[in-house]
Amino acid sequence: MPYFDAASSLPLHPVARQALLASLDEGWADPARLHREGRRARLLLDAAREAAAEAVGCRPDELVFTPSGTRSLHTGIAGALAGRRRAGRALVVSAVEHSAVLHAAEAHEAGGGTVVRVPVDRTGRVDAAAFGAALRESGSPEGGTALACLQSANHEVGTEQPVEEVAGFCAEAGVPLLVDAAQSLAWGPVPGRWSLLAASAHKWGGPGGVGLLAVRKGVRFAPPAPVDERESGRSPGFADLPAIVAAAASLRAVRAEADAEAARLRALVDRVRAEVPALVPDVEVVGDPVRRLPHVVTFSCLYVDGEALLHALDRAGFSVSSGSSCTSSTLIPSHVLRAMGVLSEGNVRVSLPPGTAEADVDAFLAVLPEAVREVRAQLRAPSGAPPAPAAADREAGEAGRAGAADGEDGGPETADPGREAALTVDSRGKRCPIPVIELAKVIDRVPVGGTVLLLADDEAARLDVPAWCEMRGHEYLGAQGHAYRVRRSA
Amino acid sequence: MPYFDAASSLPLHPVARQALLASLDEGWADPARLHREGRRARLLLDAAREAAAEAVGCRPDELVFTPSGTRSLHTGIAGALAGRRRAGRALVVSAVEHSAVLHAAEAHEAGGGTVVRVPVDRTGRVDAAAFGAALRESGSPEGGTALACLQSANHEVGTEQPVEEVAGFCAEAGVPLLVDAAQSLAWGPVPGRWSLLAASAHKWGGPGGVGLLAVRKGVRFAPPAPVDERESGRSPGFADLPAIVAAAASLRAVRAEADAEAARLRALVDRVRAEVPALVPDVEVVGDPVRRLPHVVTFSCLYVDGEALLHALDRAGFSVSSGSSCTSSTLIPSHVLRAMGVLSEGNVRVSLPPGTAEADVDAFLAVLPEAVREVRAQLRAPSGAPPAPAAADREAGEAGRAGAADGEDGGPETADPGREAALTVDSRGKRCPIPVIELAKVIDRVPVGGTVLLLADDEAARLDVPAWCEMRGHEYLGAQGHAYRVRRSA
Structure with a gap:
């Protein structure tokens, strides 16, 4: 039963499972304690930090483990804003950041700060020059820009952002850049002179409950209170050490396979991008066709309820996700699709896990047209043919x-x-x-x-x-x- | 090699390990997703919540999972204070709460709130009537008491607090009571009409990284921003579901054995309490001798560096902890011992894990006198005999x-x-x-x-x-x- 929702969460990587099991016997004690059980736990934690820092491309003492990518973003944003409070109270973000970033931005606004949301084009990409201009123009009477946030790649449509170029503008402006690398860290380190970085282990096959937060030396950072002495005062509470060990081990493992797997998945996604519009009438494939994650493809189908299509595909054995408003209790379509200005109805995100077989993609392409037809028929929707002369609802x-x-x-x-x-x-x-x-x-x-x-x-x-x-x-x-x-x- | 630091963290309970392994294959997907993997994860999460809620003694929809007991306390305190902001800005806590509570209280003070710290007697116990009086008297010009916090039992000396009686005073005063049940939840539900409850799975043999936060229906609660849609908006981020399943399963398992094990450990602790002062000169056993956790005993030794004694016991094969200032980088003795007004030097906490053999306690009692003698000799300390006529350092x-x-x-x-x-x-x-x-x-x-x-x-x-x-x-x-x-x- 093919699972095509890798961008949401991945099954545990075999290396993660192995590392988890191997560390259950030694990873339960408090690494802050001086006794032998504590010292053993500390050794595991230190080794995991070194491995993860190497994969991120930072020093071990710049990296802390948090309970999730979301918490990494919340803490990273709040800590950098507080640390740079004297520099200003403006926060610049792209309009298509993960909701964790946008929620943190809203909290900043509620606390009296200002937020500038840089728009994206129809592919979901920010213009680096426009982002750079926003950095300079977002100064308020009280001061300038405290922090900029940009994802490495978009979680809904897979479009890569010009992080390296934006990092250059940030360095010029003296503004730290926080990169949300949740979707891309499995594929390689984030290029450019970023200042903070957040990521989430379950996106690369590590366990849930483990986030990474890197804060470069020299970046002013004041973590939100209350804190404790753990993780450099940046992530309070007793962590799940075996999960952290598994996260670090699996990141190394997926990196070793990343280039070959990326090339293979990219070819499969290219097929989906090319064939879906030919197989299904009235479909729009969204996101940048080239500058994108290797494993994500998103399309929207006219006259289709996204949730109904998701259920139809689920019955046919395919697990996908949808950014259509219909799937959400809020009735508001995905903020990403809105910012892009593209069709939201019948939205489907296909994100292929490492190891996806070509036959599974073939099977998906074979099943999709009928699934769409079925949902359109339920809604008595037009189906590519000229619409039937149905009566309008009212005169x-x-x-x-x-x-x-x-x-x-x-x-x-x-x-x-x-x-x-x-x-x-x-x-x-x-x-x-x-x-x-x-x-x-x-x-x-x-x-x-x-x-x-x-x-x-x-x-x-x-x-x-x-x-x-x-x-x-x-x-x-x-x-x-x-x-x-x-x-x-x- | 006996591990006597159960109050810090416990090895994974066999049932926790079993539940963890059994849920690795189904607990990795996002329980918020509609596809079959998401639905299976949701079923696991719902079942874990029901089991944990039953053990806590609340409704499943009153209970959320957080990344740690510390985060449960931070969120519980901030959320209750914000929810009750109109009622007042005073927070009443005991002076011997866990540092996570005191850190949250300091954050409240930094934000303009007031904190009343109710003192304890030499056994570490608050007086319920004094706590009740503090509830009534802590009103400020802007209003009354928003929240009270009391641990069910102290983490350093094991003394039980009069939670039920204090809950009665809180109910009379219309003030919600948050109980930190981290040390006692394994032994039984918290009695009395508490409003919020926090606990931590690794204290009962569950995995690290799982906290519980219960908020009774009707308690005004505004979780600190930013939040997301997970866990009723009270704990953002993607959680470690297998760890949650393991936490809930092991809580049920330890409860099934709790009464018998408590009686057994209580007898062992009684022996330690009685024999240590007879075996080691100049020792003070601290904490309430009767109203206490079954597995914790704490004593302090004159003329002893607690960290040195901890290392000596470690070399002899026993893992304990210490609240002496000497073990901490801050040079300040444990706030618990300070609040009790008891000797802090040479402080040792022995906390027995379930299943501790009587022979291990015998062995500890056999080793302790020599370990203390060794440390005292290193420091050229008096050793029970009249002190040697050493020269004073200065005239x-x-x-x-x-x-x-x-x-x-x-x-x-x-x-x-x-x-x-x-x-x-x-x-x-x-x-x-x-x-x-x-x-x-x-x-x-x-x-x-x-x-x-x-x-x-x-x-x-x-x-x-x-x-x-x-x-x-x-x-x-x-x-x-x-x-x-x-x-x-x-």
């Missing part, structure tokens, strides 16, 4: 009144009577992908050049209506509140 | 001038010329237990009724000089700064 006049009552109609278009909506569809109260499906069903009922007004209050519509227009070749005229205007093209 | 006149230059001499005694020091010993710059050894060496050089002035700047002297006087039957006349005055008795 134009009725929906028009509803729109007017909301006070959300009008806008720039109203000045031009020729742009008045010929047809209105009220999809309010309906969740993605229904609004886009209803739009697709009625577009052929207006003449070429005519417009449809779609009323939709699902947040995903903000991404998915313009994305649908681009994919289907219609003209997106813009939105006013919950009212979206689309002109039919030929 | 009285010289040391007297030094004392006067410091401006620290004088005080209440100077009004009575008969109390003028007949002999002055300057032990400044010398670490414990040297000052007390030097005091013991010269006391017989003054006539009965005469006084010795000891100059000592090691913080431990503040505890150890009065403790020495009480143990040797001399009269402690008090201290002024670093000058201690002692009158020789018959």
Whole structure:
């Protein structure tokens, strides 16, 4: 049963398992104690720190173990901001960082700091020069930029960020750069003059519950209180030492295989990127096609509920994940897809674990078209063929009144009577992908050049209506509140 | 090789090991994911939560797993204080809480809150009525008491606290009580109407890296930012699920054996308590003799460097811990011993793991006297026999001038010329237990009724000089700064 959610978590690497079992008998004592059990535990901890530091590319005394990548990010960001408080209170991050970074940024804002979110292009990549400009421009009356955060590669779409170039701008500006290396550390060290680095062992086949936080010597750092004497005062509490040993051992092991495995997985992902759009109608493959992680590919399918597709693939034996709003209790699509401005509905992330067989990818490509068809059929969605002449949910006049009552109609278009909506569809109260499906069903009922007004209050519509227009070749005229205007093209 | 530091950390319980191994294959996936690997992980997590909640005595939805007991305390205290901010900003704790509680209290003070530390008696126990009075009196101009913290039993001396009675006072005052149950949870649930509870798996034979935090429904709680969606928003980051499963399974297992094992260990500890003072001269056994943990006994030896004694016992095959200042880089004796006002020098904590054989305790009692003798001999300390007529380090006149230059001499005694020091010993710059050894060496050089002035700047002297006087039957006349005055008795 192929597991294609490696970017979420990996099974324990055989070397991790071996190291874990080997250290259970000696790794339970408190390494801070002076007795022989404590000294043995300390030796294991020191050896694990040396191995991990070598893989990260830092000194052992610059590296601490934390309870997770998330905690590494939380502590790293809070500690660097507090340590640099005199330099300023601005934090510069990319808009597509992991939620742990964005949550830490929100906490900084709640505490009176400022946060600048640098946008990304449609591939999910920040522009290094724009990031550098943000460093310089983010100064507030109280001072300048305290810290910058940039992921090495994006966790949802796999796009690599220009970390080395941004690190150069940071060095010029005298601003420390924290790199979230959670998705890339298995594949190699992070290049460039970064100042702090965070990572998570279960992303490379180590156990859960182990994060890495590196803070270069010379970086001002004041860890958030309360602390204790463990891990240089940067990660309080008694850690799971066998898990730490397993994490360090498996990082070395995956690094030894990384280059060969990356080349192999890259070829498999290239096949998925090329073949999915040919096999499934109305699909958009997202993320940078070249500058990307070797094992991640993400695509979105029109007229598809991501959660339903995930379940269909699960029934067919494939485990994937989805950034569609439909999978989340918040009803808000993935912040990454939003920042990229790409289709969110029917979103699927395929991330291949090391060792994935080509036959498993073949099987996935064989199963995917039927899974998508099945979900679209359940939703009575258009399926590549011209949409059936289904009736709109309401008559134009009725929906028009509803729109007017909301006070959300009008806008720039109203000045031009020729742009008045010929047809209105009220999809309010309906969740993605229904609004886009209803739009697709009625577009052929207006003449070429005519417009449809779609009323939709699902947040995903903000991404998915313009994305649908681009994919289907219609003209997106813009939105006013919950009212979206689309002109039919030929 | 007997390991007698159970209160610090225990080897993995066989059931923990079994549960850990059994869940490695299914416990690696993200329990928040919808695919089959995620669902299996979620089932494991739910089952572990139910088992742990049953042992704690709370509902599963009141219990979250954290990365350590320390993190449980930090989060529990910060979350309860923030949740009750409108009720007040005062925090009431006992003076002998674990350092994780005291560090959290210091962070609260640094943030503008107030902390009341309720003292303990010479056995290390708080007076419940005094704790109740502190709850009512700790109100500040901005409001009342937000939270109270009390350990179920002390980690250094084993004394049980009157948790049930204090919980009653807390309920009367409408103040939530957080119980640090780290040392006692293996032996049984915490009685009384507590509101929050923290514990740590490696204290009962579970793995490191797993803490428990229970927050009763109805307790106002605002976890410190940043958070994520895991563990009810109370413990961010991807956890080590096999370790959590092992923690829950081993808690059930140790509970099944707890009553019988407690009775057995209690008898062994009673022997240690009775026999150590008979076997070793100048020893003080500390902690409540009855209301105590079954497996912990702590004693302090005059004229002994605790770290040296720990190493001597280690060479003899016994692993113990020490709360002496000498073992710590801070040079400050254990805050617990300080709060109790008992001798800190030569402090040894013996904490027996489940299954400790009587023969191991016999062996310890056979080895201890020689180990103490050895350490005392190295320090040329008095050894029960009348002290040798060693020369004082300085003549009285010289040391007297030094004392006067410091401006620290004088005080209440100077009004009575008969109390003028007949002999002055300057032990400044010398670490414990040297000052007390030097005091013991010269006391017989003054006539009965005469006084010795000891100059000592090691913080431990503040505890150890009065403790020495009480143990040797001399009269402690008090201290002024670093000058201690002692009158020789018959």
